[in-house]
Amino acid sequence: MFLWFHKLGSPPHFYRIAGKWIPWLSGIFLALLVAGxxxxxxxxxxxxxxxxxxxxxxxxxxxxxxxxxxxxVMAFCGVVIIVWRMKLAEVVLISSAPIxxxxxxxxxxxxxxxxxxxxxxxxxxxxRLTSELILLFLYLGVIGLHNAIEDKRVAAxxxxxxxxxxxxxxxxxxxxxxxxxSLHQGASLSKFDKPSMPPSMYVPIxxxxxxxxxxxxxxxxxxCRAELLRRERNSKWVEEL
Amino acid sequence: xxxxFQMGGYAAFVWPxxxxxxxxxxxxxxxxxxxxxxxxxxxxxxRKAEKR
Numbered sequence: 001m002f003l004w005f006h007k008l009g010s011p012p013h014f015y016r017i018a019g020k021w022i023p024w025l026s027g028i029f030l031a032l033l034v035a036g037x038x039x040x041x042x043x044x045x046x047x048x049x050x051x052x053x054x055x056x057x058x059x060x061x062x063x064x065x066x067x068x069x070x071x072x073v074m075a076f077c078g079v080v081i082i083v084w085r086m087k088l089a090e091v092v093l094i095s096s097a098p099i100x101x102x103x104x105x106x107x108x109x110x111x112x113x114x115x116x117x118x119x120x121x122x123x124x125x126x127x128r129l130t131s132e133l134i135l136l137f138l139y140l141g142v143i144g145l146h147n148a149i150e151d152k153r154v155a156a157x158x159x160x161x162x163x164x165x166x167x168x169x170x171x172x173x174x175x176x177x178x179x180x181x182s183l184h185q186g187a188s189l190s191k192f193d194k195p196s197m198p199p200s201m202y203v204p205i206x207x208x209x210x211x212x213x214x215x216x217x218x219x220x221x222x223x224c225r226a227e228l229l230r231r232e233r234n235s236k237w238v239e240e241l
Numbered sequence: 242x243x244x245x246f247q248m249g250g251y252a253a254f255v256w257p258x259x260x261x262x263x264x265x266x267x268x269x270x271x272x273x274x275x276x277x278x279x280x281x282x283x284x285x286x287x288r289k290a291e292k293r
Contacts, residue, residue, distance in 0.1 A: 042245075052255065106265050218270070223276075230276075
């Protein structure tokens with residue numbers, strides 16, 4: 001197990017493995033996406049309160065989940081960087097940042113497009129929305145800090161600390177709808193309670209969420225491969241490519 | 242069909258959400274690939290220069 005981890009952590013090995021996995025990840029992502037979109041846009045019934053506007057949920061909720069998930073991955077990489085100084089963790093952390101920022105942006109914009117017809121406003125300074133906006137700033141902070149420091153090994157350590165400190169925001173976002181009175185509706189799906197909607201609505205959400213997970217892996221692998229080449233330009237394995 | 246695209250009157254909110262989603266997913270796929278190709282091109286050019 002440790003040996004496997006160690007091997008995967010070596011840049012040339014990861015570069016090759018990622019290249020091999022990309023076609024599979026793309027295929028699974030596309031299949032899940034088509035199934036999720038078909039289920040969400042065609043099969044799912046109209047909501048009795050929100051009409052058709054609720055169909056934004058099939059992109060909004062998966063994007064919001066991913067915005068949290070990607071940040072947790074980054075914070076985990078942060079620990080690995082600080083403790084073991086693993087190069088691959090540095091690459092994964094910094095490659096995740098633009099993807100996470102995109103998901104956060106997507107969650108915010110689709111949320112506000114949903115808020116306008118349902119709440120009557122694009123934006124309110126409410127706990128859920130504000131904490132998600134802070135998450136976007138954290139992602140942008142990670143990207144900016146990394147760009148600002150010339151030595152990429154030093155940059156990675158600085159960014160690791162920022163990612164770790166920022167992780168405190170994740171439970172705040174998650175519980176914001178319970179801790180404060182919020183205009184935002186409660187959790188759509190939870191591990192413990194019975195879903196508040198029929199399967200014809202939540203199955204497409206889960207399919208889309210799964211599709212986004214595979215998409216994240218796919219986009220991350222593409223980004224990591226490019227980033228690895230850029231960093232290791234002068235190393236032997238790149239010469240031999 | 243037309244009814245589907247009208248989204249019960251919410252077309253102006255639903256479709257931009259999906260369009261933006263498509264754009265974001267495409268960008269995060271396309272840009273790293275372009276960056277990767279650029280690196281490979283650079284590598285090939287350097288190799289050629291070394292041969293001479």
